[in-house]
Every structure is written in C-alpha cells, then in structure tokens.
Amino acid sequence: xxxxxxxxxxxxxxxxxxxxxxxxxxxxxxxxxxxxxxxxxxxxxxxxxxxxxxxxxxxxxxxxxxxxxxxxxxxxxxxxxxxxxxxxxxxxxxxxxxxxxxxxxxxxxxxxxxxxxxxxxxxxxxxxxxxxxxxxxxxxxxxxxxxxxxxxxxxxxxxxxxxxxxxxxxxxxxxxxxxxxxxxxxxxxxxxxxxxxxxxxxxxxxxxxxxxxxxxxxxxxxxxxxxxxxxxxxxxxxxxxxxxxxxxxxxxxxxxxxxxxxxxxxxxxxxxxxxxxxxxxxxxxxxxxxxxxxxxxxxxxxxxxxxxxxxxxxxxxxxxxxxxxxxxxxxxxxxxxxxxxxxxxxxxxxxxxxxxxxxxxxxxxxxxxxxxxxxxxxxxxxxxxxxxxxxxxxxxxxxxxxxxxxxxxxxxxxxxxx
Amino acid sequence: xxxxxxxxxxxxxxxxxxxxxxxxxxxxxxxxxxxxxxxxxxxxxxxxxxxxxxxxxxxxxxxxxxxxxxxxxxxxxxxxxxxxxxxxxxxxxxxxxxxxxxxxxxxxxxxxxxxxxxxxxxxxxxxxxxxxxxxxxxxxxxxxxxxxxxxxxxxxxxxxxxxxxxxxxxxxxxxxxxxxxxxxxxxxxxxxxxxxxxxxxxxxxxxxxxxxxxxxxxxxxxxxxxxxxxxxxxxxxxxxxxxxxxxxxxxxxxxxxxxxxxxxxxxxxxxxxxxxxxxxxxxxxxxxxxxxxxxxxxxxxxxxxxxxxxxxxxxxxxxxxxxxxxxxxxxxxxxxxxxxxxxxxxxxxxxxxxxxxxxxxxxxxxxxxxxxxxxxxxxxxxxxxxxxxxxxxxxxxxx
Numbered sequence: 105x106x107x108x109x110x111x112x113x114x115x116x117x118x119x120x121x122x123x124x125x126x127x128x129x130x131x132x133x134x135x136x137x138x139x140x141x142x143x144x145x146x147x148x149x150x151x152x153x154x155x156x157x158x159x160x161x162x163x164x165x166x167x168x169x170x171x172x173x174x175x176x177x178x179x180x181x182x183x184x185x186x187x188x189x190x191x192x193x194x195x196x197x198x199x200x201x202x203x204x205x206x207x208x209x210x211x212x213x214x215x216x217x218x219x220x221x222x223x224x225x226x227x228x229x230x231x232x233x234x235x236x237x238x239x240x241x242x243x244x245x246x247x248x249x250x251x252x253x254x255x256x257x258x259x260x261x262x263x264x265x266x267x268x269x270x271x272x273x274x275x276x277x278x279x280x281x282x283x284x285x286x287x288x289x290x291x292x293x294x295x296x297x298x299x300x301x302x303x304x305x306x307x308x309x310x311x312x313x314x315x316x317x318x319x320x321x322x323x324x325x326x327x328x329x330x331x332x333x334x335x336x337x338x339x340x341x342x343x344x345x346x347x348x349x350x351x352x353x354x355x356x357x358x359x360x361x362x363x364x365x366x367x368x369x370x371x372x373x374x375x376x377x378x379x380x381x382x383x384x385x386x387x388x389x390x391x392x393x394x395x396x397x398x399x400x401x402x403x404x405x406x407x408x409x410x411x412x413x414x415x416x417x418x419x420x421x422x423x424x425x426x427x428x429x430x431x432x433x434x435x436x437x438x439x440x441x442x443x444x445x446x447x448x449x450x451x452x453x454x455x456x457x458x459x460x461x462x463x464x465x466x467x468x469x470x471x472x473x474x475x476x477x478x479x480x481x482x483x484x485x486x487x488x489x490x491x492x493x494x495x496x497x498x499x500x501x502x503x504x505x506x507x508x509x510x511x512x513x514x515x516x517x518x519x520x521x522x
Numbered sequence: 523x524x525x526x527x528x529x530x531x532x533x534x535x536x537x538x539x540x541x542x543x544x545x546x547x548x549x550x551x552x553x554x555x556x557x558x559x560x561x562x563x564x565x566x567x568x569x570x571x572x573x574x575x576x577x578x579x580x581x582x583x584x585x586x587x588x589x590x591x592x593x594x595x596x597x598x599x600x601x602x603x604x605x606x607x608x609x610x611x612x613x614x615x616x617x618x619x620x621x622x623x624x625x626x627x628x629x630x631x632x633x634x635x636x637x638x639x640x641x642x643x644x645x646x647x648x649x650x651x652x653x654x655x656x657x658x659x660x661x662x663x664x665x666x667x668x669x670x671x672x673x674x675x676x677x678x679x680x681x682x683x684x685x686x687x688x689x690x691x692x693x694x695x696x697x698x699x700x701x702x703x704x705x706x707x708x709x710x711x712x713x714x715x716x717x718x719x720x721x722x723x724x725x726x727x728x729x730x731x732x733x734x735x736x737x738x739x740x741x742x743x744x745x746x747x748x749x750x751x752x753x754x755x756x757x758x759x760x761x762x763x764x765x766x767x768x769x770x771x772x773x774x775x776x777x778x779x780x781x782x783x784x785x786x787x788x789x790x791x792x793x794x795x796x797x798x799x800x801x802x803x804x805x806x807x808x809x810x811x812x813x814x815x816x817x818x819x820x821x822x823x824x825x826x827x828x829x830x831x832x833x834x835x836x837x838x839x840x841x842x843x844x845x846x847x848x849x850x851x852x853x854x855x856x857x858x859x860x861x862x863x864x865x866x867x868x869x870x871x872x873x874x875x876x877x878x879x880x881x882x883x884x885x886x887x888x889x890x891x892x893x894x895x896x897x898x899x900x901x902x903x904x905x906x907x908x909x910x911x912x913x914x915x916x917x918x919x920x921x
Contacts, residue, residue, distance in 0.1 A: 272898075
C-alpha cells in the first residue's frame with residue numbers, strides 16, 4: 105500500500121535528478137515536501153556551528169561571540185531587562201534589528217517570487233539600488249508636496265524602477281531566451297555604476313551643499329518625503345512605519361500566489377513551463393510579469409530604506425550595498441514562503457545589526473563578526489542549495505519511521521499465525 | 523520544390539541580417555570618426571552616421587532580422603552619443619587618452635579577466651556552471667598576498683593562491699557534482715563564503731589594515747630597455763610575467779580543449795554526460811578536475827591582481843572582476859580565443875574609463891558599465907548567438 109503512494113511523499117533523490125526539465129521551482133516542490141520547518145532550522149544551526157568552529161579555531165570564544173551578537177541585535181529586550189540602561193540600549197538595538205529586517209523581507213520576497221516562477225533573480229541588489237536612486241530623486245525634487253502624497257510617490261517610483269530593472273531581464277528571457285541569472289548579474293553592475301555616476305563629484309544627484317566640499321553624497325530628502333517614525337527618535341534612525349508595509353507585502357505575496365489567477369499561472373510556469381504552456385498559460389508573459397513583480401518588491405525595499413531612515417546616499421554606500429544579495433539567503437532559508445521569508449529576514453536582520461553595530465564587549469572584533477555574517481550567509485545558501493542532501497536525510501528519517509510499524513505488523517501477523 | 527523554398531527563405535534572411543550588420547558597423551564608425559586619428563570636429567558626421575545606422579537597423583527589423591536590426595539601432599544611438607561626448611573635449615585631451623600605453627593598461631586589466639574566463643570555460647565546458655569565479659578569484663587574491671608575505675617569495679604566493687582557489691572550487695564541485703545541488707545557488711554561496719573568509723582572515727591576520735609594503739612581487743618581463751619610448755616598448759616592453767602567462771594560456775587552452783583526448787572528454791561531459799559515461803569516461807572525475815582547474819585559474823587571476831599589480835589587499839579587492847570574466851566567457855561563446863577577445867575588449871573599456879577623467883569624469887564612471895551592457899546585448903543574441911554547452915548546469919546521476 106505504501107509503495108504506490110511513495111512518490112507523493114517525496115520522490116527519491118535519484119528520480120529527481122533524472123527528470124529532464126529540472127527548474128528551480130520543481131526542485132523547490134521537492135523541498136516543500138521534504139519537511140516543513142525542520143530542514144531550514146537544521147541548515148541554519150549547521151551554518152552557525154561551522155561559523156562557531158571557525159571562531160574557535162581563530163582563538164575566540166564562540167559562545168561568548170554568539171551571545172554578544174544576540175545581545176547586540178537587542179534580543180535581550182524581549183526578556184524585559186530590569187536595569188533601565190540595559191533596557192534602553194536593548195530596545196534601541198531591537199528597533200534597529202527590525203529596521204534591517206524591513207528591507208530584507210522585501211528583497212527576500214523579490215527573490216522568492218521569481219523562484220516561484222522558476223527563475224532565479226540574483227539582481228535584487230541592482231533593483232534595490234535603482235529603487236533607492238529614484239526615491240532619492242523624488243524625495244529631493246518635489247519639495248512642495250504634502251507628506252503622504254510625497255512619500256507614496258517616492259515609494260511608487262522606487263517600486264516602478266525596480267520593476268522595470270528586473271523587467272528587462274524578464275523581457276530578455278521571454279524574447280531571446282537569455283538566462284535571467286546572467287542578465288540580472290549584469291544589471292546589478294550597471295545599477296552599481298549608475299549609482300557611482302549619479303552621486304559622484306559633479307554627478308546629477310550629488311547634494312548642492314556637498315558639491316563645494318567634494319563629498320560624493322546626495323542631498324537629504326525633504327521632510328515631507330520621510331516615512332513617519334513610530335518607535336524611537338527620527339534623528340537617531342528610529343523604526344518607521346515602512347516596517348508594517350513590509351509585513352503587508354508578506355501578506356500580499358501570499359495572497360497573490362495562493363489566491364489569484366496570476367499567482368496560479370506563476371506557480372504553474374514555475375513547476376513546469378511546458379505543461380503550463382500546454383494548459384494555455386502564456387509562459388513568456390508570465391516570465392516578464394513575475395520578474396517585474398519581483399523587481400517591484402526589491403525596488404520598494406530601496407525606496408522604503410531611502411525615505412525611512414537613510415535620507416541620503418553616497419558612492420561608498422553604493423559600493424557597500426548588499427541587502428539585495430542577503431535577500432537570496434533570506435528567500436532560500438525561508439523556502440520562498442511568506443512566513444519563512446519573514447522569519448529568515450528577522451534572523452539575518454538580527455545578524456546584520458548584531459554583528460556590525462550593536463556589538464558591545466571585546467570578545468570579538470566587530471569587523472570580524474561582520475565577516476562572520478557573510479560566512480554564515482554563504483553556508484546557509486550552500487546547504488539550502490543541496491536539496492538532495494536534505495532530501496536524503498529527510499527520507500532516511502521517514503524510512504526509519506515507516507519501517508517500525510511494518511515490523512510491528514509482521515510481529516502481529518506472526519502472532520496471529522501462531 | 524521544398525529545397526527551392528528553403529534556399530529562398532535563407533537568402534532573404536541572410537540579406538536582411540547583412541543589412542543589420544552593416545548598420546552595426548556604421549554605428550561603430552560613427553563613434554570612431556570622433557576620436558584620434560580621424561578626430562572629426564563637427565557634430566554632423568557622427569549624428570548622420572548614427573541615423574544611417576539606425577535606418578539600416580529599422581530596415582533589418584522590418585525584414586525579419588530582429589536581433590541584428592535592434593543591435594544596429596543600439597549601435598547607432600551609442601555610436602552617435604559617444605561621438606557627441608568625445609566631441610566636447612579638445613583634441614589634445616583625446617590624444618592624451620589614446621596613447622600607446624593604453625595597450626599596456628588594457629592588457630593589465632584584461633589579465634585577471636582572461637584567467638577567470640578561461641577557468642570558467644573549462645568548468646562550463648564540462649557541464650558545471652561556475653558563478654563562483656568571483657569568489658575563487660578573491661580567495662586567490664587574499665591567500666596569494668598572504669603567501670607572498672609569509673614566505674617572502676611570490677612563487678609560493680601564487681602557489682598558495684592556486685591551492686586556495688582549488689579548495690573553494692572543490693567545495694563547489696562537491697555540492698554540484700556529488701550532492702547535485704543547484705549549481706547557480708552553489709556558486710552564489712561560494713561567492714558569499716569567499717567574501718566572508720577573506721574578510722575574516724584579513725581582519726584576523728592583518729587587523730583589516732593594509733598588508734605590509736614590500737611584499738615580494740611578481741616581476742615584470744623586460745623586453746626593451748627602460749628608457750626606450752617606442753610604441754612597442756610602451757605597449758609590450760615591460761609587462762608583468764603573469765600577463766604573458768595569461769596570453770600563453772589562451773592557445774594552450776584551445777589546444778587542450780579542442781585537440782587532445784582530455785579536451786574531448788571534458789566537452790563530451792558538458793554536451794552529453796550519459797553518452798560520455800557509456801563510452802567509459804568517468805564523468806564525475808572529469809567534472810571534478812575541470813571545476814578545480816577553473817578554481818586554480820581564477821585564483822591565478824586574483825593572485826595577479828594583488829601580488830602582481832596592486833601589491834596589497836583590501837576587502838573585496840576583485841570588485842566584480844570574476845563576474846566580468848564570466849561575462850567575457852559568455853561573450854566569447856565558451857571558446858578560448860573568443861573569451862580572450864572579450865577580455866581584451868572589457869580590459870580596453872576599463873583602461874579607457876581610467877583615462878577619460880582627463881576631460882570628463884562623469885562619462886568615465888558610466889563607461890565602466892560598458893562590459894556589462896555589452897554582455898547583456900550579447901546574451902540577448904544580437905552579436906551572434908551564444909550557445910552554452912548542452913548539459914551546462916545539469917547534474918549527472920550515474921546509473
């Protein structure tokens with residue numbers, strides 16, 4: 105009885121690799137079956153473990169280092185510290201962690217949405233950047249607008265810019281078959297150099313006051329374009345209501361994918377483009393549309409960051425931007441689901457802030473810890489990518505569980521026979 | 523009858539694509555007339571030529587050769603625009619930009635790209651996509667300078683760089699080949715890992731400061747005397763040893779890949795691994811070997827960057843050169859000479875971008891995006907059709 109049903113519970117890894125059109129999404133379908141939340145947690149634990157071993161090998165205390173990172177991310181605020189100084193610092197750190205989580209949710213959603221359509225959008229960083237440039241331009245330019253309209257215009261422009269930027273990759277894939285991984289990588293670098301161009305000395309977006317000082321930084325966005333802050337001081341990077349906007353996008357992501365025709369088509373193309381085409385779904389249109397929506401999420405992240413707390417941007421910021429790349433790890437760890445992306449974004453947001461800014465004690469050098477984040481990020485992506493390994497682990501667990509009842513049954517039949 | 527129809531259609535297509543190609547050439551000419559040695563000083567010529575190029579393109583598009591036609595239109599706009607930019611500067615400035623040493627600096631910038639592109643080519647020809655070139659190059663860059671610093675010899679530095687690149691490539695190969703993980707995801711992971719590892723150890727070993735000066739450096743090959751300032755001397759007179767090695771590796775890779783049994787095996791694994799397995803080729807072994815070789819080559823490119831050229835290291839020193847190498851490989855259609863040509867083109871555009879500030883710093887920065895735009899155009903299939911190996915990116919399962 106169990107044998108004919110077995111493929112439904114998860115194909116053995118061998119069959120998976122043999123299926124000729126192995127799109128990313130069809131692999132993903134296997135992951136989803138391979139085991140809910142256990143595997144991502146295992147992946148993250150393994151990555152932290154290896155990172156900890158490296159910390160140990162280079163002569164630091166890994167437990168203390170991780171504890172510092174947890175405190176640096178402000179997670180101790182959740183435990184309601186009694187000391188008011190500690191509580192204030194923790195509260196500030198926690199708000200900063202959420203501030204980092206906000207764009208990570210959106211760039212994670214960007215990668216996840218494209219994944220669901222069978223595409224790998226590595227261009228989150230470029231889309232984030234063009235969104236940011238547009239929001240900066242809108243925020244500086246239309247100074248006579250009132251607050252909600254100005255903010256909405258800036259955010260919409262950012263989303264549109266991201267959508268167009270990713271749409272180029274989708275369009276090229278749909279019309280010429282150019283692989284989206286290559287085109288999005290190239291578009292990342294084009295966005296990178298555009299950023300270096302517009303903010304540099306004499307660039308079109310360089311701030312008027314910065315020009316005589318030879319500082320390659322843009323002007324500040326107008327007060328009317330700034331997203332209201334609800335937790336903390338706006339001058340000290342308080343948490344802005346863009347955070348709720350990101351949460352809303354998580355819901356929107358789930359709604360689009362599971363409750364609309366558009367989402368159904370996107371998922372159908374992702375599972376098997378040939379079958380989708382046979383079923384009358386316009387595959388090419390879906391490629392462009394899915395990429396555009398994906399890019400809109402990433403562009404939105406840039407816009408919200410710019411109008412929420414950055415207010416200005418410079419060439420060095422462009423060169424250091426990596427939020428879009430972190431989105432890949434967020435989406436993969438979150439298994440491209442709305443809830444998963446939210447949780448993974450929180451994890452990486454905490455890591456990002458906890459290692460770079462919040463780190464207090466001298467156990468581990470903050471810049472060292474910052475690179476630890478990059479390594480953990482790499483390890484997470486590496487392990488998540490190895491779905492066959494995960495499937496093998498998961499299936500062996502299932503086999504053990506399945507074997508036990510059959511053994512009992514055999515005993516029972518043996519007893520019955522005797 | 524059917525052959526007749528076939529030839530008729532083919533000749534019509536051939537005509538319209540020829541029209542498009544002529545349009546592209548005119549677009550390029552539109553740009554060339556504005557720079558030395560022609561140095562046209564009137565806006566009329568480039569604009570006119572640009573418009574003619576676009577017209578050719580439109581004709582080609584309307585007659586069915588879409589890709590080439592759009593390419594001609596793009597070439598017309600780009601050529602006319604660049605010429606208009608060049609027009610705004612004085613002739614003496616332009617002469618300063620287009621000098622003989624431009625060739626030398628083109629080779630300097632093209633060398634890491636050549637190493638990376640050749641490495642990527644071996645990996646992808648065997649059927650393993652290598653997005654991780656950037657990471658492998660970065661590993662070579664850091665461990666190369668570390669090795670040269672600790673051992674006091676650049677030879678050991680390069681060897682240690684090669685080892686580090688091979689190790690990172692081994693990780694990629696293990697996940698891609700044995701675990702059959704998605705190769706693009708694996709490559710992205712390798713890039714993150716390299717960024718983390720090199721950054722971590724740079725802080726750990728050098729406290730994030732600059733590597734001490736006076737680290738043993740890869741020597742230059744002196745073909746002419748120091749004082750000679752002929753065209754040849756300025757271009758090729760004292761190039762770094764690694765540049766010559768890179769140039770040497772191009773025909774070598776060609777011979778290995780296309781004229782030896784090993785190359786045949788590599789290509790067989792990339793085109794049809796099942797068939798290769800059937801005739802007794804160990805697909806796993808060949809793929810492991812190719813990916814590790816790609817890591818070694820990419821790391822050599824990185825080592826040249828730090829031990830040969832900069833003589834120091836800073837975080838993420840490769841700054842996307844691995845991705846340009848990847849682009850060069852695609853642009854060159856997965857072939858050694860094609861990849862080298864693309865690397866030279868990209869190196870030239872970088873070298874030019876470094877000199878353009880003489881008259882326009884703004885345009886110079888934008889110019890650095892040119893390799894990526896060109897690659898976008900190339901993968902879209904305007905300049906010929908890029909054809910990856912058939913089994914590129916497909917994991918193979920032994921039966």
